[in-house]
Amino acid sequence: MPLMPEPPIPAADALDEEVRRHVVVTRWNDLIATVDPVTSWGRRSSLWPLQFGLACCAIEMICTAASRFDIARFGAELFRPSPRQADLMIVSGTVTKKMIPMIVRLWDQMAEPKYVLSMGACANGGGPFKEGYNVVSGVDEFLPVDVWVRGCPPTPQALLNGLMELQKKIDEESFVGAWKRRRRPEVEVPALGPDLVDRRQIPDIRAAAGKGEAQRLVEMKLKPVLKPAPKAGPLSSLEASDAALKDAGMKLAARVGADHVQAAGHALVVDRSVWGQAARVLRGEMGYDFLANLTAADYEGTLEVACHLYRTDQTGGQLAVKVRTDREQSEVPSVSAVWPGADMQEREAWDLLGVKFTGHPNLKRILLWEGFAGHPLRKDWCEAYYEEPRKMFSSRWKEGRVRPGETRVRWGRNVIYPDGFDPSTLPADDAVPADSGNADDRHLPVSLGPQHPSTHGVFQVRALLEGERIVKLEPVMGYLHRNHEKIGERNTWIMNFPYTDRLDYLTSMANNLAYAIAVERLAGIKVPERAEYIRVIMAELTRVVNHLWSIGFLLNDIGAWFTPSLYAIEERELVLDLFEMAAGSRMMCNYMRFSGVAADLPEGFLPAARTLVSERLPRAVDTLDKYLTKSEIVGSRLRGIGVLPRDRAIAHSASGPVLRASGVAYDIRKAEPYSIYDRFKFDVVTAPGGDAYARFLVRLGEIRESLKILDQALAGIPEGPVIEKNQYLLRPPAGEVYSRCENPKGELGFYLVSDGEGSPYRYHVRAPSFINLSAFDEMCRGHLVADVMAILGSIDIVLGETDR
Amino acid sequence: MGETLFLDLKDFALAVAAALLPGGLLASVSALISAGAVLVVAPVTMMFLTWVERKGVGRFQDRYGPNRVGPFGVLQPIADGIKMILKEDIIPDGSDRLLHNIMPVLAAAPVFLLFLVLPFGRGMVAADLNVGVLFFLCISSMQSPMIISAGLGARSKYSVLGSMRAVVQVLSYEIPMVIVIVAVVMTAGSMSTSEIVAAQVRDGWFVLTPWGAFGFIVFLIAATAEANRSPFDMSEAESELVAGFHTEYSGFKFALFQMAEFLSAFASAGLAATLFLGGWQGPGFLPSWAWFGAKALGVYFVLVWFRATLPRFRIDQLLALAWKFLFPLSLLVVVAAAAWYFMPLLPALVTNLVLLVGGYGLLSSWILSEFIRMNAPRAVPDAR
Numbered sequence A: 001m002p003l004m005p006e007p008p009i010p011a012a013d014a015l016d017e018e019v020r021r022h023v024v025v026t027r028w029n030d031l032i033a034t035v036d037p038v039t040s041w042g043r044r045s046s047l048w049p050l051q052f053g054l055a056c057c058a059i060e061m062i063c064t065a066a067s068r069f070d071i072a073r074f075g076a077e078l079f080r081p082s083p084r085q086a087d088l089m090i091v092s093g094t095v096t097k098k099m100i101p102m103i104v105r106l107w108d109q110m111a112e113p114k115y116v117l118s119m120g121a122c123a124n125g126g127g128p129f130k131e132g133y134n135v136v137s138g139v140d141e142f143l144p145v146d147v148w149v150r151g152c153p154p155t156p157q158a159l160l161n162g163l164m165e166l167q168k169k170i171d172e173e174s175f176v177g178a179w180k181r182r183r184r185p186e187v188e189v190p191a192l193g194p195d196l197v198d199r200r201q202i203p204d205i206r207a208a209a210g211k212g213e214a215q216r217l218v219e220m221k222l223k224p225v226l227k228p229a230p231k232a233g234p235l236s237s238l239e240a241s242d243a244a245l246k247d248a249g250m251k252l253a254a255r256v257g258a259d260h261v262q263a264a265g266h267a268l269v270v271d272r273s274v275w276g277q278a279a280r281v282l283r284g285e286m287g288y289d290f291l292a293n294l295t296a297a298d299y300e301g302t303l304e305v306a307c308h309l310y311r312t313d314q315t316g317g318q319l320a321v322k323v324r325t326d327r328e329q330s331e332v333p334s335v336s337a338v339w340p341g342a343d344m345q346e347r348e349a350w351d352l353l354g355v356k357f358t359g360h361p362n363l364k365r366i367l368l369w370e371g372f373a374g375h376p377l378r379k380d381w382c383e384a385y386y387e388e389p390r391k392m393f394s395s396r397w398k399e400g401r402v403r404p405g406e407t408r409v410r411w412g413r414n415v416i417y418p419d420g421f422d423p424s425t426l427p428a429d430d431a432v433p434a435d436s437g438n439a440d441d442r443h444l445p446v447s448l449g450p451q452h453p454s455t456h457g458v459f460q461v462r463a464l465l466e467g468e469r470i471v472k473l474e475p476v477m478g479y480l481h482r483n484h485e486k487i488g489e490r491n492t493w494i495m496n497f498p499y500t501d502r503l504d505y506l507t508s509m510a511n512n513l514a515y516a517i518a519v520e521r522l523a524g525i526k527v528p529e530r531a532e533y534i535r536v537i538m539a540e541l542t543r544v545v546n547h548l549w550s551i552g553f554l555l556n557d558i559g560a561w562f563t564p565s566l567y568a569i570e571e572r573e574l575v576l577d578l579f580e581m582a583a584g585s586r587m588m589c590n591y592m593r594f595s596g597v598a599a600d601l602p603e604g605f606l607p608a609a610r611t612l613v614s615e616r617l618p619r620a621v622d623t624l625d626k627y628l629t630k631s632e633i634v635g636s637r638l639r640g641i642g643v644l645p646r647d648r649a650i651a652h653s654a655s656g657p658v659l660r661a662s663g664v665a666y667d668i669r670k671a672e673p674y675s676i677y678d679r680f681k682f683d684v685v686t687a688p689g690g691d692a693y694a695r696f697l698v699r700l701g702e703i704r705e706s707l708k709i710l711d712q713a714l715a716g717i718p719e720g721p722v723i724e725k726n727q728y729l730l731r732p733p734a735g736e737v738y739s740r741c742e743n744p745k746g747e748l749g750f751y752l753v754s755d756g757e758g759s760p761y762r763y764h765v766r767a768p769s770f771i772n773l774s775a776f777d778e779m780c781r782g783h784l785v786a787d788v789m790a791i792l793g794s795i796d797i798v799l800g801e802t803d804r
Numbered sequence B: 001m002g003e004t005l006f007l008d009l010k011d012f013a014l015a016v017a018a019a020l021l022p023g024g025l026l027a028s029v030s031a032l033i034s035a036g037a038v039l040v041v042a043p044v045t046m047m048f049l050t051w052v053e054r055k056g057v058g059r060f061q062d063r064y065g066p067n068r069v070g071p072f073g074v075l076q077p078i079a080d081g082i083k084m085i086l087k088e089d090i091i092p093d094g095s096d097r098l099l100h101n102i103m104p105v106l107a108a109a110p111v112f113l114l115f116l117v118l119p120f121g122r123g124m125v126a127a128d129l130n131v132g133v134l135f136f137l138c139i140s141s142m143q144s145p146m147i148i149s150a151g152l153g154a155r156s157k158y159s160v161l162g163s164m165r166a167v168v169q170v171l172s173y174e175i176p177m178v179i180v181i182v183a184v185v186m187t188a189g190s191m192s193t194s195e196i197v198a199a200q201v202r203d204g205w206f207v208l209t210p211w212g213a214f215g216f217i218v219f220l221i222a223a224t225a226e227a228n229r230s231p232f233d234m235s236e237a238e239s240e241l242v243a244g245f246h247t248e249y250s251g252f253k254f255a256l257f258q259m260a261e262f263l264s265a266f267a268s269a270g271l272a273a274t275l276f277l278g279g280w281q282g283p284g285f286l287p288s289w290a291w292f293g294a295k296a297l298g299v300y301f302v303l304v305w306f307r308a309t310l311p312r313f314r315i316d317q318l319l320a321l322a323w324k325f326l327f328p329l330s331l332l333v334v335v336a337a338a339a340w341y342f343m344p345l346l347p348a349l350v351t352n353l354v355l356l357v358g359g360y361g362l363l364s365s366w367i368l369s370e371f372i373r374m375n376a377p378r379a380v381p382d383a384r
Helices: A010-024 A026-045 A056-065 A100-111 A120-125 A155-169 A175-181 A199-210 A238-258 A273-281 A344-353 A484-488 A496-501 A508-523 A529-557 A564-585 A605-629 A631-640 A646-651 A692-716 A769-779 A785-795 A799-803 B005-019 B024-062 B076-085 B096-116 B131-140 B144-153 B157-188 B194-204 B210-226 B252-275 B288-309 B315-342 B345-374
Strands: A087-093 A116-119 A147-149 A261-264 A269-270 A289-300 A302-310 A317-328 A443-448 A460-466 A469-476 A735-743 A746-754 A764-765
Touching: A010 A199, A010 A273, A026 A155, A026 A175, A026 B076, A056 A087, A056 A116, A056 A120, A056 A155, A056 A564, A087 A100, A087 A120, A087 A529, A116 A120, A116 A155, A120 A147, A147 A155, A155 B288, A238 A261, A238 A273, A238 A317, A261 A646, A269 A273, A269 A443, A273 A317, A289 A344, A289 A735, A289 A746, A289 A764, A289 B096, A302 A344, A302 A746, A344 A769, A443 B157, A460 A785, A469 A769, A469 A785, A484 A496, A484 A764, A484 B157, A496 A508, A508 A529, A508 A735, A508 A746, A529 A785, A564 A605, A605 A746, A605 B076, A631 A692, A631 A785, A631 B345, A646 A769, A735 A764, A746 A769, A769 A785, A769 A799, B005 B024, B005 B210, B024 B076, B024 B096, B024 B252, B024 B288, B076 B252, B096 B131, B096 B144, B096 B252, B131 B144, B131 B194, B131 B252, B144 B157, B144 B252, B157 B194, B157 B210, B157 B252, B157 B315, B210 B288, B210 B315, B210 B345, B315 B345
Parallel strands: A087 A116, A116 A147, A269 A317
Antiparallel strands: A261 A269, A289 A302, A302 A317, A443 A460, A460 A469, A735 A746, A746 A764
């Protein structure tokens, strides 16, 4: 047998291959090739995120750290509050113009290698709030984003996926390459002028503004229309159904002069010359001690301040009082001395509508910044991305042609500058505002926030300390002001539902309910029986969820290392599962509709809910009670802290658990029952102390009461339709309503003015988180820094609602 | 069974050294080997401790904790280490460059010295000083000036506040800690750590006596405070002061501070095991060094447990706890220890229980009412 010729063996190649495989370090590049996997592995496995959350997405980010999802598996649970020690910036939520300087500064303070993960629609591109005047359309306008995560908000799974994508990206990173570009140049911190100023654009802006070209590229086709204010007439013109109002009007007229009190719609109109006196009469003699809401509306030639008053000693009995002033030279006497709760609401009306309150002690902008051009809620004030006064916009409707906002403005982003604006006059760095207190040897001004572990979002506390004691404290907000009301006044009525989800993003169901009820009152819509039950079930589940969360994070604020909050989140997840079953979304439910709910409960919902409510949640509450209520440290940290006496609580218009913890048994579900709350047996939980501990106890008690209501509602829910008629293009008759609901955080009110069109003429949200803060300074004085966090935690704010 | 493993290793190394080096150097070589062992053991311990902490807290919070790198995530500390050492070192413009650079090192260095006097097993103490306990106390209090300078050097307001807290805290908690150690030293009749263990071999563990049990609790609380751990982590109180004194430190400087914190906590746990839990002694089925490790880790686990469970005290409450509760209680412990030493068993037991249980009851109810009283806001002059 002839020998087969052996195939030639390329010995040299094989040897080469062998050497390369086993004797790794033969060349410099090979050495580096072995280093890279190790360094990348270290970086990818130890991505510590910066502990800061901007908005709704931050809640999901926190849930990602909780037991169901556990970001710790990836070694990424060590959220570092100091940017120096963080590797990953998760931009979790809406980036506002007021906040972006802080975000950029934080980025600059982080040490390389550093990464940005843009989480959610808002951080990616402005999301649902893109058209807002205070919203940056995408954080990538300033920061180099590494990974984008979609969703509004992205689920925790999506965030984890984003993290893994980032890990893949890091795997491809070369150590040497990274070493060479160790320090990327700092991003210049943008400035806040009449609008947000990107310092890189200053020369262009100056040139354009000098020529008067710093505004829109495309002229507005349809300008906003100002409507006349409702006609005011004598009190005798009131209808018989308004007898109580007429009565109150007569009483007031007897004290301040008959020709100074008129009636318009279902409200009294008081002449502004006697408004201060009238307020004192209303508060003192007539007993309207609770100023629920103060806001303003913009009409043709007139600015109208609307106040909605209640008495805490009797049920029902809303009294709407209005004061009118000239639109150009607006001046209305401030009533913040009569009702201290008016203080911040008047500042808001000044900020957004330009109503000048004479005699106000501190009439500064509150949601926007000093120097902002104009008062945005005035009807004729148009932001950069303005298209038309009402939706649906013609550009996206009949012709099917979409022109994104960026293409209609000169700068490609959401900014416009007034003619002749010179950006080079802006101060070099607006990090520390000059008015943070008169610092001297004894006093130390400290700014807590807007990025701070315990401010529950982007909230700033400017404190003046003596040692560690608070001498003076000023809450600064607006870092999450995403123009809810301006957008709401352009939306159709039904389009506002998903926006209410994002007010207090922990309680979207309850917000939905409050808005639905407000519009139903305005339009006189009936709701089927089953839908009413579903609404109550959802609202009360929301209350349970909110209070669990609030108690958990109160413990965090006094220094527990996340354990109570993570246990609370564990229970919350179970309730969110129910929401997801019913509404399809776990957090932003968008479930209620006018005259009902969006969809019937799916099969399996009721049994699951019954098990949860009757077995699991009571045990969870008992556990919280057992471990927290009697804990010596909890008691010694919370008792006697942030005392808000009964009369001050009422005066400051506090509501919800904050009010009830001061001993006022005032619950709107009892005082002015809405939906079907009058059918259920439950108690109004109060506590006498008025301190942080009392607020904690009230929340704990309210969970138990909610479970009682849930038991009854789940037992009694009837069959039947869940919606009367789905009204996509609702046009409520011209008129207005102030309607309020007992939300977990307090009184959530909607002041809606309809002009009979497809979208609200005025859309105002009375946010409990916002107004409960007006007593904050008073509660904190004389306490220590650590107590400020406990007090803030016990007030329980959510910034989406505070800033709207 | 492995009892003399480490000692044999050292003897072997010494024998090798004796063959190679002149005899006069042997003493130094022996010291160097011991010191080298400490230098190796300490960082490894630190890595292990961070893993224990993260896994432990994870379990307390009903989640897994790190599990992607290595089995049960044991390689997590290595990944952290690689990342931190490669991280950019930022020295803020406003900070003091010198302090910023040297303080992390100076804060971490003394911690290694603590391990010199701990008896890790039978005959396994790197430096058997006859004032071992005193040495430990001196070195462990060296950490606080470093923390203070580190905070002041950063010139950030949060850091400065954190540093100020560190001063008062360490000053206050040193005292009850020293006093209960006095009780131990009195009873054992020596300040040498190995002698103290030997005394417990003779008389039984101190923690099993009434005074010892109370002394152990006081020591544990004081050590927790001294090591800056929750619920006394004032100087880096996350919910108030962001990251406290190390807010401005990035990368490996931050890692060094962490190392100092973890290792001093572990060293305190080791000292607690030595002083009260009989040190390395235990039933013979495990070698003595394993017993020591187990006890020290057990005490350390309690610290992790604290951290996962308890909210934080406030700075004034923390001081009140030291001065109004721990300080009197530690004095009672000393008296009780003396009674235990001199009296026959039954009267000693009665005296001890009366002194300690009675004292504890009185003091704890007083301190709780004090806490509430301290919560009343104090009037401050209006700055406006």
